[in-house]
Structure formats: C-alpha cells, structure tokens
Amino acid sequence: MKLFETYPQRSLTLRNRIVVSPMCQYSATDGVPSHWHFVHLGSRAVGGAGAVIAEATAVSPEGRISAQDTGIWNDEQVEAWRPITAFIAERGAVPGVQLAHAGRKASVWRPWEGGGSLPADKGAWVTVAPSALPFDKDWHVPQALDAAGIGKVIADFRAAAVRARQAGFALIELHAAHGYLLHQFMSPLSNHRQDEYGGSYENRTRLVREVIGAVREVWPAELPLWLRISATDWSEGGWTVDESVRLGGELAALGVDLVDVSSGGLVPHVKIPVAPGYQVPFAARIRQEAGIATGAVGLITEPAQADGIIAGGAADVVLIARASLRDPYFPHRAALELGATIFAPEQYQRAW
Numbered sequence: 001m002k003l004f005e006t007y008p009q010r011s012l013t014l015r016n017r018i019v020v021s022p023m024c025q026y027s028a029t030d031g032v033p034s035h036w037h038f039v040h041l042g043s044r045a046v047g048g049a050g051a052v053i054a055e056a057t058a059v060s061p062e063g064r065i066s067a068q069d070t071g072i073w074n075d076e077q078v079e080a081w082r083p084i085t086a087f088i089a090e091r092g093a094v095p096g097v098q099l100a101h102a103g104r105k106a107s108v109w110r111p112w113e114g115g116g117s118l119p120a121d122k123g124a125w126v127t128v129a130p131s132a133l134p135f136d137k138d139w140h141v142p143q144a145l146d147a148a149g150i151g152k153v154i155a156d157f158r159a160a161a162v163r164a165r166q167a168g169f170a171l172i173e174l175h176a177a178h179g180y181l182l183h184q185f186m187s188p189l190s191n192h193r194q195d196e197y198g199g200s201y202e203n204r205t206r207l208v209r210e211v212i213g214a215v216r217e218v219w220p221a222e223l224p225l226w227l228r229i230s231a232t233d234w235s236e237g238g239w240t241v242d243e244s245v246r247l248g249g250e251l252a253a254l255g256v257d258l259v260d261v262s263s264g265g266l267v268p269h270v271k272i273p274v275a276p277g278y279q280v281p282f283a284a285r286i287r288q289e290a291g292i293a294t295g296a297v298g299l300i301t302e303p304a305q306a307d308g309i310i311a312g313g314a315a316d317v318v319l320i321a322r323a324s325l326r327d328p329y330f331p332h333r334a335a336l337e338l339g340a341t342i343f344a345p346e347q348y349q350r351a352w
Contacts, residue, residue, distance in 0.1 A: 001307055001335075001338045001339065001340040002017070002307055002310040002311040003016060003017050003018065003303070003306050003307040003310050003311075003318070003334060003338065003340070004016045004017070004334075004335060004338070004340040004341075004342065005017060005310075006050075007050065007316060007317060009094075009171070009224040009257055009258070010221075010222050010223055010224050010257065011222035011223065012094055012170060012171070012223065012224060014050030014051050014094055014317070015048075015050050015092055015093070015343075016048070016049070016050040016331060016342070017050060017306075017310050017316065017317045017318060018048070018049045018050050018306065018317070018318060018320060018330070018331045018334070019049060019050055019051045019052075019053060019096075019295065019317050019318065019319045019320070020041075020044045020049045020051070020052040020053060020093075020319070020320060020324050021053060021260075021297055021319035021320060021321040021324070022053040022054060022055045022056055022096075022097075022098035022173065022175075023055055023321055023322075023324075023325065024055045024056055024065065024066075024069065025037060025040060025055055025070075026065075026066050026068040026069065026110040026111065026112075027068055028068050028069060028070040028071070029068070030071075030076075031058060031061070031064070031069065031070055031071025031072070031073065031074070031077050032070075032071075032076055032077050032080045033054075033070050033077070033080050033081055033084060034080075037054070037070065037084055038083065038084050038087065041054060041084055041088060041095075042084065042087045042088060042091070043328040044093075044324055044328050045087065045088040045091035045092070045093040045095075046091050046328070046329075046345055046348075047324075047327075047328040047329040047330060047331055047332060048093075048329065048330075048331030048332050048335070048342050048343070048344070049093050049320075049324075049330075049331050050093060050094065050317070050331075051093055051094035051095075051096050051171060051317075052088050052093045052094070052095060052096065053096035053097065053098055053171065053173055053319075054070065054081075054084075054095075054096065054097045054098065054169075055069075055070055055098065056069065056070075056098050056100035056102075056175050056180070057069070057070045057071060057072050057097050057098060057099060057100060057160075058070070058071040058072070058073065058100060058101065058102070059071075059072065059073060059099055059100065059101055059153075059156040059157050059159070059160040060073050060101065060152075060153075060156045061073065061125070062106060062125055062126065062127065062128065063100065063101035063102055063103075063106060063156070063181070064102060064106055064107075065100075065102045065105060065106055065108060065180075066108055066109065066110050067118075067123055068110055072097070072099070072160045072163045072164060072167065073156065073159070073160065073163070075163075077163070077167075078163050078166050078167045081097075081167035081168065081169070082167055082168050084168075085167055085168030085169055085170075086168055089168070089170070091345070092343065094170050094171050095168060095169050095170055095171070096169060096170070096171030096172065096173060096226075097164050097167075097169045097171070097172060097173070098172075098173040098174075098175050098228065099157060099160050099161065099164065099172055099173070099174055099175065099215075100174075100175035100180055100181075101153060101156070101157075101175075101180060101181040101182070102127075102180050102181060103127065103128060103129045103130075103142065103179075103180055103181030103182075103184045104127050104128070104129035104133070104134065104135050104139075104140075104142040104181075104184060104190070105127075105135050105179055105180055106125070106127045107124045107125050107126075107127050107140065109122075116138070116139070117138070117139045117140045124140065126142075126143060127140055127142040127143070128142050128143050128144075128145050128149060128153075128181070129142035129143070129144060129145065129181070129184050129190065130144065130145060130184050130185045130190060130191040130192075130193055130197065130198065130207075131144050131190065131191055131192040131193055131198075132144045133190055133192065135179065135267075135268065136268045136269075144193075150197065150207065153181065153207070153211070154207075154210050154211055154214050155214070157174070157211045157214055157215055158214040158215060158217065158218055161214075161215040161218050161219045162218050164219075165219065165220065165223075170223055170224075171223065171224050171225075171226065172215065172219060172223075172224075172225050172226070173225075173226040173227065173228055173260060174208075174211060174212065174215065174225070174226070174227050174228070175228050176208050176227055176228060176229050176230075177228045177229050177230040177260075177262045177263075177265060178228075178230060178262065178264070178265030178266075179230070179264075179265035179266040179267070180265075182207060182208045182211065183229070183230055183239070183265070183266055184266070185197060185204055185205075185206075185207045185208065186204050186205055186208060186229075186239050186243075186247075187204070187233055187238050187239040187266050188204070188237055188238065188239075189233060189235060189237055189238045189239075189266060189267055190266060190267075191204055201243060201246065205247060208227075208247075209250075209254060212225070212227070212251070212254045212255065212256060213254060213255075216254065216255035224257040224258065225255055225256055225257055226256065226257060226258045226259070226260055226295070227251060227256050227258075227259055227260065228259075228260040228261075228262060229244055229247065229259060229260070229261060229262070230262050230263045230264055230265055230266065231244040231261050231262070231263045231279065231282035231283075231286070232244070232263050232264070232282070233263075233264065233266045233267060233270070234263065234264050234270040234271070234272050235266070235267050235270050238266060238267070239266070241282060241285065244261070244282065244286060245285060245286055245289045245290050246290075247290075248286040248289075248290030248291075248292050248294075249289070249290040249291065249292070251290075251292055252291070252292050256292070257293060258292070258293040258294065258295055258316065258317070259283075259286055259290075259292055259293070259294050259295070260294075260295040260297065260319060261279060261282045261283040261286055261294050261295065261296065261297065261315075262279060262297050262298065263279050263282060263298070274299065275299065276299045276300070276301065276302075276305065277296070277298065277299060277300060277305060277309070278298055278299060279296065279297060279298035280296045280298070280300075280309055280314050280315065281314075283295065283296040283297075283314055283315040284296075284312075284313070284314035284315065287313070287314070287315060287316070288313075293316040293317075294314075294315045294316060295315055295316065295317045295318065295319050296309050296314060296315035296317075296318050296319065297318070297319040297321060300318050300319075300320060300323065301322075301323045303330075303333065303334035303337045303338050304337070304338070306318045306320070306334065307334075307338055332344060332352060336352070
C-alpha cells in the first residue's frame with residue numbers, strides 16, 4: 001500500500017504518508033498549550049500518523065485568531081510545548097507546528113461562541129493587514145502595515161522558528177492560506193498596496209518569500225519546512241491556481257520541501273464545490289507542473305481514497321483533518337482495511 005510507505009524529508013523519515021493536519025483547538029491560555037493539547041496531539045501520535053502538526057500557532061499576540069489560540073512568542077509557551085513534542089516523537093511520529101499570523105482575521109470569538117469580531121469590551125485588539133480592508137461587513141477595519149510593521153512580522157516568524165526548535169518541533173509549516181496574513185498579501189482582493197509589497201505577482205508574494213527566507217536562516221538545514229497555501233480564492237480577481245503553480249515552482253530554491261495545498265478562506269460568501277477530495281486536483285497540478293512535493297487535504301475520509309491519492313501521484317502525503325478529529329486511530333483503521341502492517345503500541349496490541 002502506497003499510503004504506508006515511508007517518506008523521507010531531509011534527515012527525517014515519516015513512517016507513513018498520513019499527516020494529522022493542523023486544527024485549531026481554541027483552548028490555550030495566553031498562548032500556552034494545556035493538557036488538552038497534550039492529549040489531543042498525543043492521541044494522534046499513538047494513533048499511528050507519520051507526522052502530527054500542531055494547530056495554527058501565533059508568532060505574536062496580535063497574530064492570534066482568537067484569544068485562546070496557542071502561541072510561540074515567549075519562553076513559557078516553549079516550556080509548555082516541550083512535553084507534548086517529546087511524547088509525539090516518543091510514539092514514532094514527527095512533531096510539527098504550523099506558524100501563523102491571522103492578520104485581519106484576528107481578534108475573533110471562538111467558533112462555538114459565534115465567531116466574528118470581538119467587541120472592544122470583550123478584549124478586542126488592533127489587527128493588521130496589507131491594506132485597511134475588513135474581512136466582512138461588521139468586522140473591524142485593520143491597520144495597513146507600514147515598513148516597520150512588515151519588518152516586525154518577518155522578525156516574529158524568524159523568532160518563532162527558533163523557539164519551535166527549542167520546543168522540540170522537527171517540522172515547521174508556514175501558514176499562507178485560509179485568508180490569514182501571508183495569504184492576504186498574496187491576493188489582489190485583500191492587497192491594494194502600491195509599494196513593493198503590492199500590485200504585481202512579484203510584489204504580492206514578496207512577504208511570503210521573505211518570511212520563508214528568514215525562517216530558513218534559523219531553522220536547521222537538516223529539518224523540513226512546509227508551506228500551506230490556498231490554491232485559489234474561489235473568487236474572481238483573487239489569487240489563482242496558475243499563480244499557485246508559479247509560486248510552487250519557486251519554493252524549492254527557497255528551502256521549502258512540500259506545499260500543503262488547501263483553498264479558500266480569503267473572502268466570505270464564496271461558492272465552493274465541496275465534495276470528497278475536491279482540492280486534490282490542485283495538489284496534483286502543483287506537484288506535476290511545479291516539480292515540488294505536495295500534500296493533499298480536504299474531505300479525505302476513507303483509507304482507499306487516501307491510498308489512491310498517493311498511488312495515483314496526486315500528492316506525496318495526505319493531511320487528515322476532521323476525519324482525524326472523529327477517529328484518532330485513523331491510520332490503524334486504514335492499515336486494517338488496506339491490509340498493511342502498522343505498529344501498534346504494546347498497550348494496545350491485543351486490540352489489533
């Protein structure tokens with residue numbers, strides 16, 4: 001089964017092609033992960049995944065989506081992450097973290113509290129973006145970043161990468177998708193700048209390239225760096241699949257090892273043709289035309305479906321999100337269904 005072949009990434013080897021996708025838990029205090037994160041992430045390592053990527057983890061306080069997001073901007077957070085990453089690695093999975101800045105989509109309620117912008121009397125903070133354009137009506141208007149602000153964003157990502165290694169992570173994924181800050185710079189729908197960070201494709205992608213460069217300067221050469229992108233905004237005048245292919249072709253030279261290909265999130269109220277595996281063709285096209293490894297994500301829920309994606313050459317790994325929330329042991333179930341051999345913890349072997 002192709003799904004259970006090992007996958008080398010620089011000095012690391014993933015034990016299979018199943019990766020637990022970063023999924024926000026909105027359960028941290030002051031950016032510090034808790035017992036919830038230990039159990040949530042640790043369970044999925046026990047479940048047999050090749051890599052487990054922690055949720056979108058803010059590189060600065062203002063970069064959080066919600067006040068309950070995890071962070072990695074101070075030493076207390078680093079110390080709290082260490083036992084979590086150690087356990088993930090102990091169970092045979094690669095511990096990864098998604099470094100993120102929410103930009104204009106920051107300062108919101110948690111989903112189960114309704115989502116949407118926080119009011120001032122509920123702890124709202126000033127948000128930033130490439131341009132002073134709100135995400136939606138009734139949302140706060142962000143401040144357009146000046147040169148100093150852009151410099152701070154780059155420095156924050158660089159410092160977060162240093163802390164990620166100190167915390168025990170062996171894989172970084174940079175979040176440039178789903179309408180968050182790096183994606184906001186990439187799309188003409190959210191970036192109306194007229195300086196070197198706006199207008200042309202070259203200018204709109206400048207920040208993501210500078211962030212990659214800053215992270216690669218401090219992230220060990222023997223460890224992999226991934227990038228998550230939204231392949232399309234699903235909206236006229238936005239970021240396109242052609243641009244995603246073009247960017248993909250530039251990334252290997254910058255030190256990126258894999259593109260995690262999602263879509264959407266930049267603007268609300270768009271029509272997306274959601275169906276099983278609906279984003280897989282984007283990953284396949286980028287892999288084939290840009291010549292870089294890709295990860296496929298999006299309604300991948302069945303073992304045979306996941307195996308077919310790898311066997312068919314559409315992607316190098318599959319990232320399991322909601323299916324992993326429902327079943328932390330998805331890799332074990334997949335192995336049983338596909339007839340593959342997978343290691344089960346000694347404590348659980350009588351169940352398999």
